[in-house]
Amino acid sequence: MKIIIDAMGGDNAPKEMLLGAAAAVREYGVQIVAVGRREQIEECAKENGIELAGITVANASETIEMCDEPTAAIRRKKDSSMVVGLRMLAAGEGDAFVSAGATGALLAGATLIVKRLKGVKRPAIGTVIPGAQQPYLLLDSGANVECRPEMLNAFAVMGSVYMEKVMGRKNPAVALVNNGAEETKGTPAYVQAHGLLRANRNIRFAGNIEPRDVPAGNADVVVCDGFTGNVILKLTEGVAKMLMGELKSVFMSSPKTKLAYLLVKDGLRGFKKKLDADEHGGALMLGVSKPVIKAHGSSNAKAFCNAIRQAKLCVERGAVESMREKLAAADDAEQAQEQSGPAVRCKEKKE
Amino acid sequence: MKIIIDAMGGDNAPKEMLLGAAAAVREYGVQIVAVGRREQIEECAKENGIELAGITVANASETIEMCDEPTAAIRRKKDSSMVVGLRMLAAGEGDAFVSAGATGALLAGATLIVKRLKGVKRPAIGTVIPGAQQPYLLLDSGANVECRPEMLNAFAVMGSVYMEKVMGRKNPAVALVNNGAEETKGTPAYVQAHGLLRANRNIRFAGNIEPRDVPAGNADVVVCDGFTGNVILKLTEGVAKMLMGELKSVFMSSPKTKLAYLLVKDGLRGFKKKLDADEHGGALMLGVSKPVIKAHGSSNAKAFCNAIRQAKLCVERGAVESMREKLAAADDAEQAQEQSGPAVRCKEKKE
DSSP states (O other): OEEEEESSOSTTTTHHHHHHHHHHHHHHOOEEEEEEOHHHHHHHHHHTTOOOTTEEEEEOOBOOOTTSOHHHHHHHOTTBHHHHHHHHHHTTSSSEEEEOSOHHHHHHHIIIIIOBOTTOSSOEEEEEEOOSSSOEEEEOSSSOSSOOHHHHHHHHHHHHHHHHHTTOOSSOEEEEEOSSSSTTOSOHHHHHHHHHHHHOTTSEEEEEEOGGGGGGTOSSEEEOOHHHHHHHHHHHHHHHHHHHHHHHHHHTSSHHHHHHHHHHHHHHHHHHHHHOGGGGOOEEEETBSSOEEEOOTTOOHHHHHHHHHHHHHHHHTTHHHHHHHHHHHHHHHHHHHHTTSOOOOTTOOOO | OEEEEESSOSTTTTHHHHHHHHHHHHHHOOEEEEEEOHHHHHHHHHHTTOOOTTEEEEEOOBOOOTTSOHHHHHHHOTTBHHHHHHHHHHTTSSSEEEEOSOHHHHHHHIIIIIOBOTTOSSOEEEEEEOOSSSOEEEEOSSSOSSOOHHHHHHHHHHHHHHHHHTTOOSSOEEEEEOSSSSTTOSOHHHHHHHHHHHHOTTSEEEEEEOGGGGGGTOSSEEEOOHHHHHHHHHHHHHHHHHHHHHHHHHHTSSHHHHHHHHHHHHHHHHHHHHHOGGGGOOEEEETBSSOEEEOOTTOOHHHHHHHHHHHHHHHHTTHHHHHHHHHHHHHHHHHHHHTTSOOOOTTOOOO
């Protein structure tokens, strides 16, 4: 198996990317193609004692920066590590692509170069988030600020396949974020999406899930539009950050509480690890015809290695092929249902 | 000053409502009109030794239940404590109305009976949420799943007035929830709302606020549509609940960690108090022509008394009058801007 990596994308590139890649070669037996400036890669490997066994280098002279406008960057920087890597993936020169570079550009590039699965209007970004019971997959966690009901239905199918094939969940429960349990809740488009999900025989639809219940992790797959998903993803981080900060103040407030901290430190470490998104790999571009994984921009070697592992699992377990099948089946069923009412976008009322 | 209360609404009615009302009479010197079944109120007061000094009873034979369809309940249960109370408020027989009953019904009733301020298409529910720095006002926290840009602009004005007049913030900062800082971010309607807020001379617009930054409490007023607001409100609760649960497990895991808990207990109490939404009173029906406050359904006497205090502050500080003024000014400015582009609803693309 050959995983193509963007050696130049991310805050800590190329060093952490190469360290992560080398670890992946050792631990998972994958072959790696590292895309980027050959000289810079080889020098970095030499300086840091990184074994390039199992890693070939594919040259790319440009890099897409965080501030670049995504679609423009993909179209213009044809020799960037990201575009070269995606092209190689599309041409079958590797089985998956992993990058810690700019999310918007990766999404645009994956859509334009690697292309979408049939039945997917727009790919979604899927993020695995730690939950109380177990981690859950949230999608769309930010790609599409507006979504038609059919898009949410496609997200449901792909998310379900991912959690089953890659995360090993049996018959994963799919839930639709909404402001109440009843099928009449939400905007007209959410009401319609609810109907599509309920009729979809390719998923186990568990109904609406209210925001308060999302962090419990009882649903395996949590579906929503990208605006809402971005709120869920980022607010979860923000609330956790606020609470941990407040907690730290409490612990540091007196000698008594400092002692308490020493006694509970190890336990807290396990707690933090559970909440650490890095443990779960990167975010997935779901709906693209081959596996594309976005590692956190600030990924260190461990996080990047986890993202490569995630890519490997996607390939090994035929996640994309399975999505292709189930999307085709869901698409047919949807055609039938659509004849019964007009399509509406999320959160819009028909005039 | 006379505050009308719904003695029958809420899980712990009428006892906690009456205890809270009696406390408010003692602590704040307000007069209370308690609306509900006279016999039940008088018997409850007698059984629990509640002083009815300063409290008059207005009879209402029916109660709106949590499961009743809101608008139907308001129209049909004309002798319910909620409808009778709202009618009294509309007729000037009191200065504000406080209820712990069903939110949907209270919103429908306030809109239909007490009526809206000019310039408000739909009232919003505003909720004060604890933030790291300080509490912030979130609106719309759930009334309207779809919002036009003008509605968001009105929310901004009302929220700003509330935080200034009632919470004493100087020149409150108003921020618009969005998935990035740039003015081009979000759906077309959010882009348009951003423009309206920026041009609005009645508020201090601090730009977009990303979900990750909302819990810090740096913005005094956080504006968004009701679907998103419901997610922010309820997810904050859900993440806090999950983290506190995990933390408790850590503390209870061994004798060592249990000792740590004993040492840090008092500090944690302050922490929990800060996060306690009950401390901040109830939720406000903003955009209604007189103060209407929704106390938590599970309110105890203290929470209900706080909600009455909140109502008193709204009245004393002329919050509604101030909103009326500023909405009129903002409305004129908006007419001018609307001529430059078509109105779009939140999260819809114009075909």
